[in-house]
Amino acid sequence: xxxxxxxxxxxxxxxxxxxxxxxxxxxxxxxxxxxxxxxxxxxxxxxxxxxxxxxxxxxxxxxxxxxxxxxxxxxxxxxxxxxxxxxxxxxxxxxxxxxxxxxxxxxxxxxxxxxxxxxxxxxxxxxxxxxxxxxxxxxxxxxxxxxxxxxxxxxxxxxxxxxxxxxxxxxxxxxxxxxxxxxxxxxxxxxxxxxxxxxxxxxxxxxxxxxxxxxxxxxxxxxxxxxxxxxxxxxxxxxxxxxxxxxxxxxxxxxxxxxxxxxxxxxxxxxxxxxxxxxxxxxxxxxxxxxxxxxxxxxxxxxxxxxxxxxxxxxxxxxxxxxxxxxxxxxxxxxxxxxxxxxxxxxxxxxxxxxxxxxxxxxxxxxxxxxxxxxxxxxxxxxxxxxxxxxxxxxxxxxxxxxxxxxxxxxxxxxxxxxxxxxxxxxxxxxxxxxxxxxxxxxxxxxxxxxxxxxxxxxxxxxxxxxxxxxxxxxxxxxxxxxxxxxxxxxxxxxxxxxxxxxxxxxxxxxxxxxxxxxxxxxxxxxxxxxxxxxxxxxxxxxxxxxxxxxxxxxxxxxxxxxxxxxxxxxxxxxxxxxxxxxxxxxxxxxxxxxxxxxxxxxxxxxxxxxxxxxxxxxxxxxxxxxxxxxxxxxxxxxxxxxxxxxxxxxxxxxxxxxxxxxxxxxxxxxxxxxxxxxxxxxxxxxxxxxxxxxxxxxxxxxxxxxxxxxxxxxxxxxxxxxxxxxxxxxxxx
Ligand code: ADP
Ligand code: MG
Ligand code: ZN
Numbered sequence: 051x052x053x054x055x056x057x058x059x060x061x062x063x064x065x066x067x068x069x070x071x072x073x074x075x076x077x078x079x080x081x082x083x084x085x086x087x088x089x090x091x092x093x094x095x096x097x098x099x100x101x102x103x104x105x106x107x108x109x110x111x112x113x114x115x116x117x118x119x120x121x122x123x124x125x126x127x128x129x130x131x132x133x134x135x136x137x138x139x140x141x142x143x144x145x146x147x148x149x150x151x152x153x154x155x156x157x158x159x160x161x162x163x164x165x166x167x168x169x170x171x172x173x174x175x176x177x178x179x180x181x182x183x184x185x186x187x188x189x190x191x192x193x194x195x196x197x198x199x200x201x202x203x204x205x206x207x208x209x210x211x212x213x214x215x216x217x218x219x220x221x222x223x224x225x226x227x228x229x230x231x232x233x234x235x236x237x238x239x240x241x242x243x244x245x246x247x248x249x250x251x252x253x254x255x256x257x258x259x260x261x262x263x264x265x266x267x268x269x270x271x272x273x274x275x276x277x278x279x280x281x282x283x284x285x286x287x288x289x290x291x292x293x294x295x296x297x298x299x300x301x302x303x304x305x306x307x308x309x310x311x312x313x314x315x316x317x318x319x320x321x322x323x324x325x326x327x328x329x330x331x332x333x334x335x336x337x338x339x340x341x342x343x344x345x346x347x348x349x350x351x352x353x354x355x356x357x358x359x360x361x362x363x364x365x366x367x368x369x370x371x372x373x374x375x376x377x378x379x380x381x382x383x384x385x386x387x388x389x390x391x392x393x394x395x396x397x398x399x400x401x402x403x404x405x406x407x408x409x410x411x412x413x414x415x416x417x418x419x420x421x422x423x424x425x426x427x428x429x430x431x432x433x434x435x436x437x438x439x440x441x442x443x444x445x446x447x448x449x450x451x452x453x454x455x456x457x458x459x460x461x462x463x464x465x466x467x468x469x470x471x472x473x474x475x476x477x478x479x480x481x482x483x484x485x486x487x488x489x490x491x492x493x494x495x496x497x498x499x500x501x502x503x504x505x506x507x508x509x510x511x512x513x514x515x516x517x518x519x520x521x522x523x524x525x526x527x528x529x530x531x532x533x534x535x536x537x538x539x540x541x542x543x544x545x546x547x548x549x550x551x552x553x554x555x556x557x558x559x560x561x562x563x564x565x566x567x568x569x570x571x572x573x574x575x576x577x578x579x580x581x582x583x584x585x586x587x588x589x590x591x592x593x594x595x596x597x598x599x600x601x602x603x604x605x606x607x608x609x610x611x612x613x614x615x616x617x618x619x620x621x622x623x624x625x626x627x628x629x630x631x632x633x634x635x636x637x638x639x640x641x642x643x644x645x646x647x648x649x650x651x652x653x654x655x656x657x658x659x660x661x662x663x664x665x666x667x668x669x670x671x672x673x674x675x676x677x678x679x680x681x682x683x684x685x686x687x688x689x690x691x692x693x694x695x696x697x698x699x700x701x702x703x704x705x706x707x708x709x710x711x712x713x714x715x716x717x718x719x720x721x722x723x724x725x726x727x728x729x730x731x732x733x734x735x736x737x738x739x740x741x742x743x744x745x746x747x748x749x750x751x752x753x754x755x756x757x758x759x760x761x762x763x764x765x766x767x768x769x770x771x772x773x774x775x776x777x778x779x780x781x782x783x784x
Contacts, residue, residue, distance in 0.1 A: 053083050053108070062100075065107050065133055072097045074253045078227075079105050082190060087250040088227040089196075089242065093257050094377045095353075098229045102192035103130065105227075106166045107139075109189035112159060115168045117194045118207050120144045123168045130166055142168035143179070159186060171198075171209035175216050183220045191217060193245065196228035197370075200240035201414060204232065204370040214246050226250075231377070232257075232370045235441040257440045262379055262386040264432035265453040266425075268568050269363075269391040276304060279361060280311045282389070283341065289358035290334070293343045294375055296364045296399060304363065305343040315341040318348045346371070355382035362390040365426055367400050368418035369439045372425070392426040394568060417542055420484075424526050429459040429563035438530055459563040467513065467524050468533065468560045472553065474509040475534060475544050483542035488521045523565040531560070592659050593624035599655055601750075603648065610749050613782055614648050615640065616719045627665060629657040641721030683717055686710070693728045711772045718779040726777050733770055742766065742774045747782070 058076060062068050071079075073092065078101045081088040092098050106113035117123060123142040130140035138158040147155070158164045167188075173179060197203035199210040217224055228241055228250075242250065269275045279293065295301050301317035308315035316330045316339050334342045335354055342348060346366075360379040366372045372390070380386020397419060404415045425435050432452040434444045448455045474490050475482075482490075489496055490504055493511025504510060513521060525544070528534050533550040537543045546554075553560075597611075597620060604611040615623075619639040628634040634645040634653055659665070682703060689699045700710040718724050730739065745761055757771050766774075 053080060058104075061104060061108055065104065066100065068100075072100075073255050075101055078251075078253050081251040081253075082225060082227045083108065085190075085225045087225060087247040089238075089247060089250045089252045090227065090229040091233050091238065091253065092229070092231065092255040093259065094231045094374065095381045096231070096255055098194070098231070099126070101229065102190075102194075102227055103166065106189065106192075109165075111162075111187055111189040112164050112167050113189045114174070114183065114191045115166055115194060116171055116174060116191065116210075116213065117168055118171065118198050118205070118210070119195075120146060120170055123170070126168060127166075136163060138163050140164065140166040140168070143173050144168075144170040145172070156182065171207060171213060175209055175212045180216065180219050188220065188224060190225040190227060191220075193226060193228040196230040196241050196245070197233050197237050199244045200237040201411075202234065202240060202418075203230075203237045204368050204374060211244060214244060217245075232373055232440065234370065234439060237370075238441075254442075257373070257437055257442055258433065258444070259377065259380070259386070260451070261383055262376060262388050263451045264376070264436070265387070265389045266392050266432070266566075267389060269393040269396070275363060275391045276307050279304070279363075280308065280313070282359070282361070283308065283313050284311075286358055286387075288340065290337070290354065290356055291341050291359035291361065292348070292357060292375075292378060293341060293361045293363055294346060294348075294366070295343065296345065296396075296403070298345060300363065301343045301345060305341075308341055308343070313341055314339040315343055318342050318344040320345060346375070353381070354378070356384070357381070358385055359387040359389065361388075364396045364399065365390055365392050365422050367403075367415065367422070369421050369425055369436065370418075372422065373436055373440070390426065392568060397423060424522075427565040427568065428523070428526060429454050429565055430527060430530060431455050434530065454563075459566075461561040461563050463559060464524055464562050465557050465560050467516070467521075468528060468553065469557055470509070470513045471521070471525055471528060472533065472546055472550055474512065475546055476554075477507050477509045478504070480545045481543060483536075484522065484525055484544060487525065487544055488518050491521050492516070492518055494518075519565060519567065524562055526565075527562040528560075589624045589627075592627075592656065593620060595655060595659065596620040596623055596652065599651060603651060608747070609782060610746055613779060615644075615652070616716075619719075623652065623656060627656055627660050629653055629660060639716060639720045644721040682713065686713055687717060687722060687724065690714070690724050690726065696729055707769065711769065711776070714776050715772070715779070718776050723780045724776060725780070726773055730770075730773055730777060734766075734774070738764055738766070739774065739777075742771065743778055746775060746778045
């Protein structure tokens with residue numbers, strides 16, 4: 051069917067009230083209306099739905115729309131109905147409907163008034179529906195989120211694989227329109243092959259989201275990353291944002307930390323019941339909260355136009371995921387910041403998540419992860435990398451909207467190196483992936499290399515003056531410049547392009563920036579521990595000075611140092627630079643009383659240090675930690691006042707005795723007295739107690755082990771000593 055442009059525009063006005071088409075919409079609609087198979091690749095928000103909705107309304111019969119998300123089908127149907135006066139204009143069929151509902155839908159379909167029928171892939175592939183659909187003689191079939199068909203996509207659904215088979219049963223000549231928001235060249239070819247699209251018209255829109263800013267930051271520790279996030283959000287006060295993490299516990303922790311710092315945030319993950327989830331999602335949509343901290347379970351189909359930042363607390367498992375998730379920022383075309391935290395440890399976490407998958411799935415997963423790693427470590431324009439991943443070229447030298455373009459690294463001449471790479475790939479007959487090629491170049495023998503006897507090649511070790519990091523950077527950048535490419539059918543094998551062959555014949559200047567190097571050692575981003583105020587961010591010089599001051603004060607007062615302040619407290623001071631009494635009271639383990647008693651000298655020292663070293667102490671930014679344990683503390687204090695046996699207290703709170711004693715110690719260290727005589731007197735006689743107290747009065751360290759070694763004759767258990775230290779801190783420390 052040929053349709054005139056004018057009548058298409060009229061239909062657009064009539065049904066949707068829009069003035070004109072966006073991007074390729076018009077050409078796409080004409081293509082499917084003319085009965086041609088059509089393949090649409092258009093970024094999220096580009097207006098894909100209209101590409102099948104309008105032709106469905108204009109065609110004889112009903113169009114079938116395959117969509118993977120049952121949860122969103124109702125929305126889509128409601129939306130269609132809102133454009134029309136007829137409620138039966140659109141329907142959906144999926145497993146959520148009752149028998150009576152299904153009967154009603156079938157009646158409407160038979161009446162001919164229904165123009166769009168949304169189906170889940172498993173509904174379509176059910177045999178009992180086949181005959182019905184055949185009778186119905188649909189106008190065409192739309193396959194939305196078509197990347198689900200490919201294992202190389204970010205959301206593989208095996209049922210999508212059976213679609214062609216089912217379409218053939220309905221009508222082998224039924225026109226198909228496949229649509230997706232992300233597709234690498236490999237995924238594109240999978241879609242065309244699996245749906246057996248016949249000579250399709252392919253429409254690819256640019257994936258460039260020019261309003262988005264991309265940045266990768268190192269994650270040295272969990273605490274440091276959260277601190278940076280809080281700081282970032284303070285700079286974007288009142289704006290909406292999404293933070294993605296890998297696990298539920300972390301979403302809760304981060305949401306708590308944000309809340310403690312005056313940011314309205316909630317967690318969102320699959321462990322919450324569905325009503326809580328939809329409540330939180332609505333809160334976010336209606337600006338009841340600023341930030342949602344989510345596992346990837348959140349966001350599919352979320353259409354909030356003014357999300358100003360998307361932060362990834364862990365690197366995502368593929369660049370497609372990353373593109374998709376960051377795509378939720380700045381959908382209104384205004385500011386959108388996409389920041390990804392990166393540490394080597396997170397890669398292991400991703401790999402760990404795949405442990406139960408089949409070998410081939412793990413290999414595929416590992417390759418996708420490699421691409422994200424390459425993105426994170428590269429010093430090349432982030433936008434260029436992302437677009438290249440989707441097979442799109444950029445001419446722009448400096449995009450001006452990514453960290454690497456704003457802070458470019460110096461480029462070095464690597465003409466000779468590029469030749470080494472090409473010659474090595476040639477010598478390997480283009481049959482090996484990056485890691486293998488790099489190992490040959492640096493001369494690292496692996497069992498695989500030994501098996502192939504490639505250590506005998508003259509290229510083996512031909513580039514050992516540089517390390518693997520160098521060669522990885524170079525190969526990645528040679529791919530960007532199309533000197534080499536990866537075979538898209540056999541993912542990962544490096545091939546030399548025509549341009550590469552030309553380069554080999556007549557080499558020319560080739561410059562590159564070395565990848566960023568991320569510190570392997572420092573990334574203790576342990577998901578399991580509660581956020582500590584650890585030494586990760588403490589200022590080591592100041593910390594040492596505070597330790598010295600503590601020693602001095604202790605000597606003057608004739609008390610052991612730890613009675614003055616615990617080491618944790620000093621670390622916290624060296625992290626937050628308290629220079630007023632108020633700030634000092636916020637340091638962990640420091641009560642108002644204790645701050646008053648010992649704080650002055652420390653505040654003076656810190657003040658002087660801050661001034662001399664010109665430290666930019668962020669006044670407006672004092673990171674507060676979560677006081678989630680206060681309830682427990684109150685419970686312990688009350689129970690000890692009531693002289694309840696420690697084992698009972700511990701048992702009631704699900705703690706072991708050791709944890710309870712630690713908890714008690716922080717209580718007394720921050721200035722609350724606990725009278726533990728009732729526990730001690732059963733255990734130790736007066737002489738023993740005196741001996742231990744004397745020891746604590748004169749000791750330099752708070753180490754229990756040292757105490758045990760010193761008091762060897764008494765043969766005290768560490769529990770007894772801990773209890774004595776609590777008594778001591780309680781009596782002398784405050
Ligand atoms: P996609 O599926 O590509 O992510 P949608 O189909 O959900 O995008 O469309 C995104 C938004 O763009 C929707 O709010 C839609 O109403 C709007 N839209 C689509 N086409 C047009 C158009 N021609 N003119 C104005 N708005 C449009
Ligand atoms: Mg869509
Ligand atoms: Zn850039």
